[in-house]
Amino acid sequence: MVVTASHARLCDYIGVSIPLKNDPVRNDLLKNDRATWLHGSAAECSQKSLGAPEPGYVWRLVLLGAPGVGKGTQAELLTKRLGACHLSTGDVFRAASKQRDCDQSPAMKAATDYMRRGQLVPDSIVWEMVRERSDCILHCGGFILDGFPRTLAQAESLQALMATENVSLTAVVNYELPVEQILHRLSGRRTCEHCKAVFHVTDRPSKVTNKCDHCGGDLYQREDDRVESITVRLEAYERSTAPLIQFYKNMNLLMPIVSEGSPDEIFAGTLLKLTPLASGHRISV
Ligand code: AMP
Numbered sequence: 001m002v003v004t005a006s007h008a009r010l011c012d013y014i015g016v017s018i019p020l021k022n023d024p025v026r027n028d029l030l031k032n033d034r035a036t037w038l039h040g041s042a043a044e045c046s047q048k049s050l051g052a053p054e055p056g057y058v059w060r061l062v063l064l065g066a067p068g069v070g071k072g073t074q075a076e077l078l079t080k081r082l083g084a085c086h087l088s089t090g091d092v093f094r095a096a097s098k099q100r101d102c103d104q105s106p107a108m109k110a111a112t113d114y115m116r117r118g119q120l121v122p123d124s125i126v127w128e129m130v131r132e133r134s135d136c137i138l139h140c141g142g143f144i145l146d147g148f149p150r151t152l153a154q155a156e157s158l159q160a161l162m163a164t165e166n167v168s169l170t171a172v173v174n175y176e177l178p179v180e181q182i183l184h185r186l187s188g189r190r191t192c193e194h195c196k197a198v199f200h201v202t203d204r205p206s207k208v209t210n211k212c213d214h215c216g217g218d219l220y221q222r223e224d225d226r227v228e229s230i231t232v233r234l235e236a237y238e239r240s241t242a243p244l245i246q247f248y249k250n251m252n253l254l255m256p257i258v259s260e261g262s263p264d265e266i267f268a269g270t271l272l273k274l275t276p277l278a279s280g281h282r283i284s285v
Helices: 005-014 024-031 035-039 071-082 089-097 106-117 123-132 134-138 152-164 179-187 227-241 243-250 263-278
Strands: 060-064 085-088 143-146 171-176 189-192 198-200 254-258
Touching: 035 089, 035 134, 060 071, 060 243, 071 085, 071 143, 071 171, 071 263, 085 089, 085 134, 089 106, 089 123, 106 123, 106 227, 123 134, 123 152, 134 143, 134 152, 152 243, 171 243, 171 263, 179 189, 179 227, 227 243, 243 254, 254 263
Parallel strands: 060 143, 060 171, 085 143, 171 254
Antiparallel strands: 189 198
16 A cells, blocks of 8 residues: 555644545545535535444534644544544634635634734634534534634533534543643744645754645745744633633533643543543444
8 A cells, every 4th residue: 555645744734644545534534524614504515424433422522722732633633533523613714814805704804813813703703603504513423623612602602502402512621731832832833835734843844944845835834823923822812711621620521631742642642531431332442
């Protein structure tokens, strides 16, 4: 079996090696393009939902943690293993920011301006966007929410939405990392503007400075990874998102995970804590 450049890029993008061609898990991952989530209810996913790996168990997870703790990477890994859909609100805003100005709604334009400054998008805009995509939460084979909720108001709105269909969260995974490590990770992160592969200036440098190892594309620093924006993002996290830890603790849903080590190690630690929740259902770890 041959490891192709696109496979290598995908592995780099999600930060781990994933199964090769003809593996059903990998094929499912690639097929689920999240079109409805990324572009709104008018767009249809090429594969509606991955569904649960075992009939009867549907994972509904929220990932919490400061920016830079690696939620996105863990969400991709969990999606692949648990068969749930990766729902990232940041991905929706980034997808919107790539559209032509005339194709963006005024609310989305405002949202992407907040994002560029590293500030939280106001609850009303976020909720309008999520509500429009509520099918992805209520009627799919499970989800992994990444970057949402980020405020108490958003968490309460999510609870109310789920209550309308009598569905509940399985767990809230809280990834923890000291602030110095977060600053180091984010300020050194560089992304390929072409294939989106991720590098780090000191921990994972590209072979040629500012050029992608895989496709030769230019590496850039995300606007919200600049030091000024990181500080704003961390302050916003402390002020608005950290209170969610107590909120979910009170609901007996909180599952703390130390986010140190490689993505694979953090993933293994996450699965170890999650699998007892599905006792009686077979899940390969
Ligand atoms: P992320 O990729 O989750 O770090 O999100 C990138 C940016 O999108 C954040 O810094 C915010 O500006 C915005 N954003 C994403 N999700 C939310 C949310 N739930 N509430 C407010 N702003 C959000």
